[in-house]
Amino acid sequence: MKASTVSQRIESEGKIMSNTSAVLEMPEQSFAGLETRGVHAWFGNHHALSDVSLQFPARTVTGLIGPSGCGKSTFLRLLNRMHEFIPSAAMAGEVLLHGQDIYGEGVDAAAIRLKVGMVFQKPNPFPAMTIRENVVSGLKLAHIKIDNEDDLVENCLSRAGLWKEVKDRLNASGGSLSGGQQQRLCIARSLAVEPEVLLMDEPCSALDPGSTLRIEETIKELAEKITVVIVTHNMQQASRVSDYCAFFLSDGGPGALVEADQTRKMFTNPNDSRTADYVQGKFG
Amino acid sequence: MSGISIPQPTRPWQRKRREQIRSGATFTAMAILAFIVVLFTGFAGFDGWAISLFIISAIVLLIKGRKLSQKERKNAFIQLLIASAATLAFLPWLSIFASVAMKGIAGLRINFITSDMRTTVPDDEMNMGGALHAIVGSFMMVIIASIITLPLGILSGVYLTEIKGRFTFLVRFVVQSMSGVPSIVAGLFVFTTYVSATHGPTAFGGALALGILMLPTVARTSEEVLKLVPDELRSAGYALGARQWRTTLMVVLPTVRSGLTTVAVLGVARVIGETAPLLLTAGSSTALRFNPIHGQIASLPIYVFGLLQIGTEYAVNRAWTGALVLMIFVFGLFITARKVGGKDKR
Incomplete structure (x- = not known):
């Protein structure tokens, strides 16, 4: 994607802004469908995340930044109901997908996760499956019929930037790839189910610079079609790939949202001095 | 093709062949010595041999140990203990398998796995009937x-x-x-x-x-x-x-x-x-x-x-x-x- 189109889109879609207590209204037509309202998270008695309200515009990349333990991964896992797999976990607030609360009564968590995919920090391809089987595993797992498997595999692997490297060994085990390739395989696997939103939890933290760059390109290409939310500890990465940034911070108590804005503004002229300190590497 | 001469692959972390042969020879000598002890003293059978071998290797270790440092001596002693314990754990299994194999092998003929005992009484020769x-x-x-x-x-x-x-x-x-x-x-x-x-x-x-x-x-x-x-x-x-x-x-x-x-x-x-x-x-x-x-x-x-x-x-x-x-x-x-x-x- 060219840089100009990114900025044009940002202009046209307006901006998201929020602080810990209030959400600034955005133009209605630009709103993509994923939004949180006053979200809290607990692990047992530990209040991990406090009152986060954010909106994720369609077909943009939002970076979640902040020091370790500020609740950004917890927040990410709340967005596709992965939070609830931790036995002591609890939450409050609303996560709206197309205006419907995904924690509402009678909502099928599995169906939500089909629409809101996730890529994990550690590459986790299924070791008992081949590369090809890994790509289509999401569809098989969710009982979705596949019309043309070969095309789908090629399409997803190409979009994840892995096709050229593995096209001659699709029947090799997913575990035989390098770490960076495994992570791109996991991205391809997430894309096969055609999610509307893709959540990425520090997808490059275990990878070398080359693979990181390749995945960042992949993320930018993905944003032409889907909404991406990415947690990262790498400020350069956040500034390179994201259109919007949200800064989380914990001052000893629960993590909270400090500021969210266009990435350019967050990195050049943020409203909050703590954001400026963090993005300039003065702490965290 | 290129001027680089490719060196012979080696495994420097393994013991030298000479050392291997020497320790093998030492063990054989000790085993024979233990056998002689069994022949001429009150120790009898396999157990006696194993016990004598253990005692002899401990003595050999003590003699060799004079040249070694404190740390190496300790290491060699612990190695001997562990090897003996492992052998000790292995022995019952080995002796069960050996005795069953020795006593059972004579009857292991083709007819044993191809026929039943319908027309054979247990006292018949082993070339009749089977399991x-x-x-x-x-x-x-x-x-x-x-x-x-x-x-x-x-x-x-x-x-x-x-x-x-x-x-x-x-x-x-x-x-x-x-x-x-x-x-x-x-x-x-x-x-x-x-x-x-x-x-x-x-x-x-x-x-x-x-x-x-x-x-x-x-x-x-x-x-x-x-x-x-x-x-x-x-x-x-x-x-x-x-x-x-x-x-x-x-x-x-x-x-x-x-x-x-x-x-x-x-x-x-x-x-x-x-x-x-x-x-x-x-x-x-x-x-x-x-x-x-x-x-x-x-x-x-x-x-x-x-x-x-x-x-x-x-x-x-x-x-x-x-x-x-x-x-x-x-x-x-x-x-x-x-x-x-x-x-x-x-």
Whole structure:
């Protein structure tokens, strides 16, 4: 994607802004469908995340930044109901997908996760499956019929930037790839189910610079079609790939949202001095 | 092509060949010395030889130790202790296998695995009759028991590791106490509930008793195996929008396919040599039979047991051969499991 189109889109879609207590209204037509309202998270008695309200515009990349333990991964896992797999976990607030609360009564968590995919920090391809089987595993797992498997595999692997490297060994085990390739395989696997939103939890933290760059390109290409939310500890990465940034911070108590804005503004002229300190590497 | 000369690949971390030969020679010398000690002193037999060898190597170590540093001396001493302990643990197995093999090998002829005892009395020469009926009976019962038990046991493992339902504690408790049930009690249970309610001992009755003994082993080991699956893989499945049972079926279980094969083998190995419960539930027979729900059936352990009770020379010989065949089957099972398990790890 060219840089100009990114900025044009940002202009046209307006901006998201929020602080810990209030959400600034955005133009209605630009709103993509994923939004949180006053979200809290607990692990047992530990209040991990406090009152986060954010909106994720369609077909943009939002970076979640902040020091370790500020609740950004917890927040990410709340967005596709992965939070609830931790036995002591609890939450409050609303996560709206197309205006419907995904924690509402009678909502099928599995169906939500089909629409809101996730890529994990550690590459986790299924070791008992081949590369090809890994790509289509999401569809098989969710009982979705596949019309043309070969095309789908090629399409997803190409979009994840892995096709050229593995096209001659699709029947090799997913575990035989390098770490960076495994992570791109996991991205391809997430894309096969055609999610509307893709959540990425520090997808490059275990990878070398080359693979990181390749995945960042992949993320930018993905944003032409889907909404991406990415947690990262790498400020350069956040500034390179994201259109919007949200800064989380914990001052000893629960993590909270400090500021969210266009990435350019967050990195050049943020409203909050703590954001400026963090993005300039003065702490965290 | 290029001017670079490629050096010979070496393994500097391994001991030099000269050292290997020297330590091998030292060990041989010590073994011979121990044998001489056995010949000329009160120590007798294999045990005496092993004890003398241990004492001699300790003495040699003391003599050599004068040249070594404190640390090296300590290291050599601990190495000797560990090697002796390992040998000690290995000896019972070796002596069982050796004695069964030596006494049983004479009767291991083709006719032993191709004919039954229908027209042969136990006192006949070893070139007549065989244990085909017992081998078939044992296999039949083990297969039926596996068909019943493996799905149940693996499902209990899945319940304990994947579903983690309200009864986890209860299930684990029952499984643990079931593994302590004496095998004769399992036999009695099947005898009172099934065998006496139908037409007496059958292969199916025997299989039920074996299944009761197999179930806790299978459930416990499959729980252990399933615990090895990293949670990241489950998360990956859920994050793709899969339901729990699909994730379990398509991700978790295939990941530990080789482990589950081992589970099956362990379960079978646990029960294939069981004798007591089969006395009550399967009975015995001298003829090859295939009907699992009608008529008594022979099995290898009962075959061995029965012949030993007769006690005449040829009968006892047959019993040893039967025991050897049983042991070969168990080892064969373990080797197969290893092979299958190895193939899985790509």
